[in-house]
Amino acid sequence: MxxxxxxxxxxxxxxxxxxxxxxxxxxxxxxxxxxxxxxxxxxxxxxxxxxxxxxxxxxxxxxxxxxxxxxxxxxxxxxxxGWSNTSDAFLIGVGSMGTALLGYKGFEQHGMRIVAAFDNNPAIIGTEVHGKTVLDIAKMPELARRMHVQIGILTVTASVAQGVADKMIEGGIRAIWNFTPTSLDVPAHVILQREELASSLAVLSHRLLVESSNI
Amino acid sequence: MxxxxxxxxxxxxxxxxxxxxxxxxxxxxxxxxxxxxxxxxxxxxxxxxxxxxxxxxxxxxxxxxxxxxxxxxxxxxxxxxGWSNTSDAFLIGVGSMGTALLGYKGFEQHGMRIVAAFDNNPAIIGTEVHGKTVLDIAKMPELARRMHVQIGILTVTASVAQGVADKMIEGGIRAIWNFTPTSLDVPAHVILQREELASSLAVLSHRLLVESSNI
DNA sequence: TAGATTGTTAATCGATTAACAATC
DNA sequence: TAGATTGTTAATCGATTAACAATC
Missing domain, CATH: 1.10.10.10 (Winged helix-like DNA-binding domain superfamily/Winged helix DNA-binding domain)
Known part of the structure; x- marks a missing residue:
């Protein structure tokens, strides 16, 4: 206690x-x-x-x-x-969802700041997205450790999600906000927050169906 | 019954x-x-x-x-x-979130197809985003009614969300998937599904905090 | 038959709802 | 004082968990 x-x-x-x-x-x-x-x-x-x-x-x-x-x-x-002090976060995977999140201005009002973005695609490494330079994912674990980053935002392709999550944990990241449809396997001390668009859509679809059959 | x-x-x-x-x-x-x-x-x-x-x-x-x-x-x-037949959906607001959703390939496997995208910005009306032409939002209600579209995806700026939602309902849309932080006021027969990133982040933040104070 | 799994019935747990006393 | 709101205690509801019979 x-x-x-x-x-x-x-x-x-x-x-x-x-x-x-x-x-x-x-x-x-x-x-x-x-x-x-x-x-x-x-x-x-x-x-x-x-x-x-x-x-x-x-x-x-x-x-x-x-x-x-x-x-x-x-x-x-x-x-x-825990929003009185903003926490730093890394975003990994600068695809369309990653780009959208990088462009979202509201996070700072919710206790989080995305301090760096990473990708493995040479074509976008080094480019700027919403004012943030995209870094090479190879550098992510060491940077995470050095900067004491606790939150990782996972917006990569489903097929590489587990591997990237492993790298996050290697870098000492303690909480993963998972936007991929992959069920991640992580140690017990790592916090997982899954963002499931399909689940929301299921609730909506089912309600639409029930509504329709009742009228 | x-x-x-x-x-x-x-x-x-x-x-x-x-x-x-x-x-x-x-x-x-x-x-x-x-x-x-x-x-x-x-x-x-x-x-x-x-x-x-x-x-x-x-x-x-x-x-x-x-x-x-x-x-x-x-x-x-x-x-x-209700995913055995895909439902048609309109997406309104081609900002970064709207663009990300237009680029998401998975919806068809979840019973939904985005059939058209709308915006009010002349600079992007007529352009193509992920293979879909962006239409003028002014045409949305009538098109919704003509095409019997039941689902509206709302990805506009918070300040105009209520107005756009009203237009959706005017067009006969029965379910609104709300990605804005606005609390919408809609008639009882309209189904609302709110996508709250802040809520997810709150769960994650609080867990991180509890975890930290227990160790 | 033996054993794994389904499907159902009961018990527990937690969240919501209701009722009401305390307080400024 | 009167009345609106807080804060707490109890009742209800629904979801999860547990136990077990039915079945191939």
């Missing part, structure tokens, strides 16, 4: 926290001093009780009648997610 | 079905005639009981000792997800 108590949250809660954060930042910009769970819930189409429980887990303390002081609730969420 | 009984599945089950499908197709290609839930579970790192329950919901019938006949189980999953 560590000295500092840190509550852990379920996945559903974790997935909602960024939605609150985005809204709260927007509310702050428009000058609001307090945010109540009720208002947040209404704005996002969620149940107020869910929002209250989620906010409670961050350790923030609200005031009856007023809600949560804006700066406190924003900091509490950022703190809880 | 419709004449044809169709079981509905929970979201977790729906999200796993495409993983099974991908593996089973691969096994079929390498000549396997049967697939047992046990093998599928081991291959994907899942609990065999979960796999058995998931496969049961598709209506497929397996044989003790052997497992499921390959063609039958593949068809059962495709049928259940």
């Amino acid at each position: 560590s000295q500092m108590e840190r509550k852990t949250a379920g996945v559903p809660t974790l997935k909602r926290l960024p939605l609150y954060l985005r809204l709260l930042r927007k509310m702050k910009e428009s000058g609001e001093e307090y945010a109540s769970g009720t208002v947040v819930a209404k704005e996002l189409g969620l149940d107020p009780i869910v929002v209250r429980k989620d906010l409670a887990i961050t350790g923030a303390v609200g005031r009856p009648r007023l809600g949560f002081p804006m700066d406190e609730i924003i900091s509490a969420i950022e703190e809880f997610l | 419709s004449q044809m009984e169709r079981k509905t599945a929970g979201v977790p089950t729906l999200k796993r079905l495409p993983l099974y499908l991908r593996l089973l197709r691969k096994m079929k290609e390498s000549g396997e005639e049967y697939a047992s839930g046990t093998v599928v579970a081991k291959e994907l790192g899942l609990d065999p009981i979960v796999v058995r329950k998931d496969l049961a919901i598709t209506g497929a019938v397996g044989r003790p000792r052997l497992g499921f006949p390959m063609d039958e189980i593949i068809s059962a999953i495709e049928e259940f997800l």
